[in-house]
Amino acid sequence: MAIGKTLVKRALDYLPDSAYLLIAHRRKVGRFPNLRRPTTFNEKILQRCLHPxxxxxxxxxxxxxxxxxxxxxxxxxLIPLIASPPTFTREVFDALPSAFVMKANHGSGFVEVVRDKSRSSFEELQRLAQRWLATDFYRVARERHYRTIKPRIFFEELLVEPSGIIxxxxxxxxxxxxxxxxxxxxxxxxxxxxxxxxxxxxxxxxxxxxxxxxxxxxxxxxxxxxxxxxxxxxxxxxxxxxxxxxxxxxxxxxxxxxxxxxxxxTPGAGVFPMTPDSMDYEWGRLMNQPLLHGDRR
CATH class of the missing domain: 3.30.470.20 (ATP-grasp fold, B domain)
Structure with missing residues (x-):
């Protein structure tokens, strides 16, 4: 089963963006999208992915x-910025405060909360940072505006409420x-x-x-x-x-x-199921018709 899923993923990786998104929308939302006359929120977000x-x-x-x-x-x-170094080195790690958040600028989900630096190591965070930097986030869901963002690691102050929760x-x-x-x-x-x-x-x-x-x-x-x-x-x-x-x-x-x-x-990259499904249509009605042939602005 795992081998089958891997083969399917590899096959999808070679598809053009529009075909990839059509299939992803069908698998996750449950229907093929209408990209020529989009009406739902997800369909209009797909158009943004293709024509940002x-x-x-x-x-x-x-x-x-x-x-x-x-x-x-x-x-x-703005959340106070601690550092946005060109490279993450041990010197950068040593200069960080005891609590911070490590992020990458070029995608979603690149967040590591560090409440106590003494329980983390430079090597551990460096491996994570390198994995993030090596990720071409455009290839994850074909959101084309991510293609030209130069990946960087940065560090922000950790926000916590008086109770200690984030x-x-x-x-x-x-x-x-x-x-x-x-x-x-x-x-x-x-x-x-x-x-x-x-x-x-x-x-x-x-x-x-x-x-x-x-x-x-x-x-x-x-x-x-x-x-x-x-x-x-x-x-x-x-x-x-x-x-x-x-x-x-x-x-x-x-x-x-x-x-x-x-x-x-482009939240959910246009393949985010909404429950109830009527919200997909309601949110679609609230949006303008997206551009079909690139950006006119």
Whole structure:
């Protein structure tokens, strides 16, 4: 069975991007996408994967995007950057504080939380960093705007709440659609992401929990209390998203402070099953029709 899966994966690796995404969408979402007249959210995200806006490259790069955030909403929303060295050496490791987060700028999931450096080693982190740097993230899901991002390792301050837990990922899906002045916003909250029982919940902009499942995450037993900073989070996300028909803005909050995480233009690479399936169509209606023949901007 494992050999069969490996052979299938190798065969898929040789397919053109459009064919690869057609098959991936069919396998994961359950139907073949209509790329000529996309209607669902996933279909329109597939179009973005194949015909990305030229701006996506800089704003997807997790180091370069910091300049955009600084210009748009201010330095105070950035997680403090400890180091972004050209290479990760023992000298860099020795200079790091006792707690930090190691990340790579050119893809998703490249995150290593280090709560106590004395329990880690340079060699261990270097092996992980080298594996990340050797990953061509474009080849993972054929999101073409990742092709020209130069891989880098960087280190940020570890954010923790007073209780010691890492704050939840607050992912604000911002839909401006056809030039609307005010976006429609859905808020996905991933809590305890690095713990034993991660949870995923979806809310509307008024913090009403929705009957929606998020990927493989189980829902929380009870809705989270409405954040005191909700209106400010919505304002921050709107400011960062206003030039796009759709973008997901990831934020973190600790007390009154709001921190920027990342901008994501092709979440799930267009092959992300949504439950209920009607959300795929609803979110698709909120987006503009994507470009079919490259970027006109």
């Amino acid at each position: 806006d030229a701006r996506f490259v800089e704003l997807t790069d997790k180091i370069a995007v910091r300049d955009y955030v600084r210009r748009t909403i201010g330095e105070e929303f 704050p939840a990922d607050i992912k604000l899906h911002c839909f401006f659609g056809r030039g609307r002045a005010k976006p429609t916003v859905y808020i996905a909250v991933i809590s305890d992401r690095f713990g034993e029982h991660p949870r995923g919940d979806m809310y509307d902009a008024n913090w009403n929990r929705l009957d929606v499942d998020i990927g493989h995450y189980a829902r929380s037993p009870q809705p989270a209390p409405r954040p005191e900073s909700l209106e400010r989070m919505l304002s921050v996300a709107t400011s960062l998203a206003r030039d796009f028909e759709y973008v997901r803005v990831d934020l973190y909050t600790i007390g009154e402070r709001i921190y920027f995480g990342e901008l994501t233009f």
